[in-house]
Amino acid sequence: MAMQAFTSVTGPATPLMMANVDTDVIIPIQRLVGTGREGLGPHAFERLRYLPDGSDNPDFVANREPYRGSPIMLAAENFGCGSSREGAVWALMGMGVRCVIAPSFGDIFFANCFQNGLLPVRLPIEEIRRIAEETEAGPGNARTTVDLARQVVITPTGREIPFGVDTRKKDAMLNGLDDIAMTLKRADAIAAWKAQDRATRAWAWESVA
Amino acid sequence: MPTTMFDRIWDSHVVADLGEGWSLLYLDRILVHDLSGGRAMAEIAEAGHRVAEPSKVFATPDHAVSSAPGRTAETFAKGGKLLASLRARCAAEGVRMFDLGQRGNGIVHVMGPEMGIVLPGVTLACGDSHTCTNGGVGAMAFGIGASELTHALATQTIPQRRPGTFRIRFEGARPDGVTAKDMILAAIGRFGAAAGTGMAMEYAGGAVRAMSLEERLTLCNLSIEMGAKVGMVAPDDTTFEYLAGRDFAPKGALWDAALADWRKLPSDADARFTRDEVIDMASIAPQITWGTSPEQVSAVTGHVPRLEDAPDAGRRQAWEAALRYMGLEPGQPLVGTKVDWVFIGSCTNARISDLRAAAAVLKGRKRAGHVTAWVVPGSEQVKAEAEAEGLHRQFLDAGFEWREPGCALCVAANGEAVPPGARCVSTSNRNFVGRQGTGARTHLASPAMAAAAALAGSIVDVRSF
Numbered sequence: 001m002a003m004q005a006f007t008s009v010t011g012p013a014t015p016l017m018m019a020n021v022d023t024d025v026i027i028p029i030q031r032l033v034g035t036g037r038e039g040l041g042p043h044a045f046e047r048l049r050y051l052p053d054g055s056d057n058p059d060f061v062a063n064r065e066p067y068r069g070s071p072i073m074l075a076a077e078n079f080g081c082g083s084s085r086e087g088a089v090w091a092l093m094g095m096g097v098r099c100v101i102a103p104s105f106g107d108i109f110f111a112n113c114f115q116n117g118l119l120p121v122r123l124p125i126e127e128i129r130r131i132a133e134e135t136e137a138g139p140g141n142a143r144t145t146v147d148l149a150r151q152v153v154i155t156p157t158g159r160e161i162p163f164g165v166d167t168r169k170k171d172a173m174l175n176g177l178d179d180i181a182m183t184l185k186r187a188d189a190i191a192a193w194k195a196q197d198r199a200t201r202a203w204a205w206e207s208v209a
Numbered sequence: 210m211p212t213t214m215f216d217r218i219w220d221s222h223v224v225a226d227l228g229e230g231w232s233l234l235y236l237d238r239i240l241v242h243d244l245s246g247g248r249a250m251a252e253i254a255e256a257g258h259r260v261a262e263p264s265k266v267f268a269t270p271d272h273a274v275s276s277a278p279g280r281t282a283e284t285f286a287k288g289g290k291l292l293a294s295l296r297a298r299c300a301a302e303g304v305r306m307f308d309l310g311q312r313g314n315g316i317v318h319v320m321g322p323e324m325g326i327v328l329p330g331v332t333l334a335c336g337d338s339h340t341c342t343n344g345g346v347g348a349m350a351f352g353i354g355a356s357e358l359t360h361a362l363a364t365q366t367i368p369q370r371r372p373g374t375f376r377i378r379f380e381g382a383r384p385d386g387v388t389a390k391d392m393i394l395a396a397i398g399r400f401g402a403a404a405g406t407g408m409a410m411e412y413a414g415g416a417v418r419a420m421s422l423e424e425r426l427t428l429c430n431l432s433i434e435m436g437a438k439v440g441m442v443a444p445d446d447t448t449f450e451y452l453a454g455r456d457f458a459p460k461g462a463l464w465d466a467a468l469a470d471w472r473k474l475p476s477d478a479d480a481r482f483t484r485d486e487v488i489d490m491a492s493i494a495p496q497i498t499w500g501t502s503p504e505q506v507s508a509v510t511g512h513v514p515r516l517e518d519a520p521d522a523g524r525r526q527a528w529e530a531a532l533r534y535m536g537l538e539p540g541q542p543l544v545g546t547k548v549d550w551v552f553i554g555s556c557t558n559a560r561i562s563d564l565r566a567a568a569a570v571l572k573g574r575k576r577a578g579h580v581t582a583w584v585v586p587g588s589e590q591v592k593a594e595a596e597a598e599g600l601h602r603q604f605l606d607a608g609f610e611w612r613e614p615g616c617a618l619c620v621a622a623n624g625e626a627v628p629p630g631a632r633c634v635s636t637s638n639r640n641f642v643g644r645q646g647t648g649a650r651t652h653l654a655s656p657a658m659a660a661a662a663a664l665a666g667s668i669v670d671v672r673s674f
Contacts, residue, residue: 017523018526018527018530019523019524019527020402020403020502020504020527022502022639022641022642024639024641024642024643024644025641025642025643028643028647029272029620029621029622030621030622032244032622033244033273033287033288033291033622033623034273034287034288034290034291047642047643047647076523077403077523078402078403078406078436081402081403081436082338082433082434082639082641083337083338083620083639084336084337084338084352084353084354085354085355086354086355086356087355089354104403104406105406106406106436107372107406107407107436107437107438108338108352108353108354108438109354111353111354111357112354112355112356112357115354115356115357116356166229166230166231166370167228167229168227168228168229168231168368179360179368180253180256180258180359180360180363180364183233183360183364183366183368184363184364186224186225186233189224189225189233190224190233190235190364190365190366193224193235194235197235201470202463202466203328203459203463203464203466203467203470204237204328204330204331204467206459206463207325207328207457207458207459207460207463208238208264208265208326208457209264
């Protein structure tokens with residue numbers, strides 16, 4: 001329920017260019033049984049990130065410099081598909097990721113991101129590949145910036161790519177708003193809706209009363 | 210203007226228009242489970258809130274409970290703590306909970322329809338992506354994350370962005386050996402694991418109308434594997450016959466009023482969908498997945514694909530990684546692939562009709578000696594019904610284990626897992642890397658296909674078995 005506000009982030013964009021990265025591979029369920037929101041960072045992507053002996057897998061791109069600990073990750077289609085586990089967002093944030101740029105996201109993961117202050121940005125795959133190429137071709141300090149207020153991604157060569165975001169989600173990200181408190185301001189509207197529903201759809205109420 | 214069933218349910222639950230396609234929706238039902246339910250209620254209490262409408266919230270432990278015969282809350286200690294928390298919070302908030310061994314306990318998406326909690330035309334949210342299963346009764350049901358769950362519990366509402374609509378019509382006679390599981394796997398294979406992203410699915414057509422209610426639940430269950438949070442089938446007499454008399458279904462005059470409302474739900478014949486597709490039933494054979502995404506699926510008579518047949522470079526890379534993880538060679542036939550484990554269970558395929566279908570394959574035969582085979586009934590009611598019919602005896606005689614209800618090997622959150630490198634034919638819904646345990650290799654299939662694989666010790670075509 002506590003959200004980190006998001007304004008902008010800058011870093012080398014980690015090119016995890018895989019499609020259908022599911023939330024099971026982002027964080028195995030075993031790490032979420034009886035644990036809180038903290039401390040999941042070391043387990044993010046653990047099945048890809050570590051070798052069987054526990055050492056870093058050099059083939060996993062986020063283990064390589066300059067990407068280690070970068071706040072920006074690039075991915076292909078359908079990132080965060082599968083399970084609703086919000087632990088996938090907590091684990092990504094625990095490893096330092098604050099923004100994922102992909103052509104599409106799993107719907108539940110997408111919603112979970114905004115609840116915590118991780119910004120999911122949708123861009124066409126061609127744009128994402130170009131950012132990856134600019135980053136890999138550039139010097140070690142090739143950086144990408146994601147600016148939420150201006151709604152632009154600034155690539156290592158200085159190109160500005162606009163992206164869309166819903167106003168209510170943008171405001172919540174910039175200001176870290178509490179959505180339960182916002183909804184409870186509408187208590188009168190909820191009460192009125194319930195009164196008319198109870199009168200017209202008694203079966204939905206009485207059978208569980 | 211003609212409207213879809215989804216439009217009607219959505220529109221009739223809007224408490225407030227939040228702009229840009231967002232609405233504050235009223236939730237008729239909320240279901241919670243052990244993995245996130247206790248914590249969500251604890252978090253809202255810490256923030257000074259209560260559960261807004263406890264009578265519309267129902268809880269069952271399923272994810273992190275052992276499925277071992279004779280299990281107790283303590284059999285899996287970590288899960289026992291979650292269960293203790295769920296019990297305490299439900300008691301404090303006045304939320305009904307179906308505890309281990311009680312009627313109503315079981316996998317949350319099996320329990321909901323079975324108890325008559327989930328009804329046509331209702332909105333339902335649950336902190337689990339397979340909540341889409343409940344659309345099989347004609348509900349608008351969707352999975353939410355942990356933070357959204359706290360909002361749902363504290364307000365009995367949820368802000369959602371209106372999705373598009375995607376209808377798939379299954380037309381024609383159902384071929385021999387083809388189940389609801391095969392139909393939805395074939396659809397995911399055809400349209401892809403992201404085709405339903407931002408969409409609410411409706412399944413229609415003659416082959417769906419002819420389905421039992423339990424088959425419709427299976428069909429809707431895999432909507433999320435196509436990317437869709439919502440999957441629905443229009444309610445009809447099959448639905449009403451299933452629900453009549455269930456514990457929390459309306460009774461008497463309320464039932465009559467409900468029925469009148471429910472009959473108005475189905476989409477108009479000329480309603481427009483964002484996307485509309487037809488699948489010819491004759492094109493579907495029993496399916497089995499070969500990879501690590503549900504879209505990586507084939508008719509059982511097929512072969513593991515050759516990498517050069519990949520439609521693009523990204524897919525080729527994904528196929529290569531999947532085959533390496535699965536220990537399969539490009540081009541090899543699926544039939545004959547040696548199997549080590551079989552899991553019959555999960556919110557996809559652990560209802561009584563699933564267990565009957567699996568048992569019907571046995572015909573007095575025994576599992577192959579090297580195969581470990583588990584049957585995990587979806588709920589206490591399913592278990593009781595199966596035992597009354599003697600199905601458990603048939604499974605036990607065939608060398609299968611007959612276990613206690615829960616999610617078990619579908620998600621491996623309860624200390625149970627398929628061992629590293631072992632190959633498992635599973636009736637569940639996800640073949641993701643590590644889903645059934647670190648290094649476990651999952652092939653998704655129907656209950657009959659899974660039972661046949663256990664007997665043969667390898668992947669077989671159930672039609673010739």
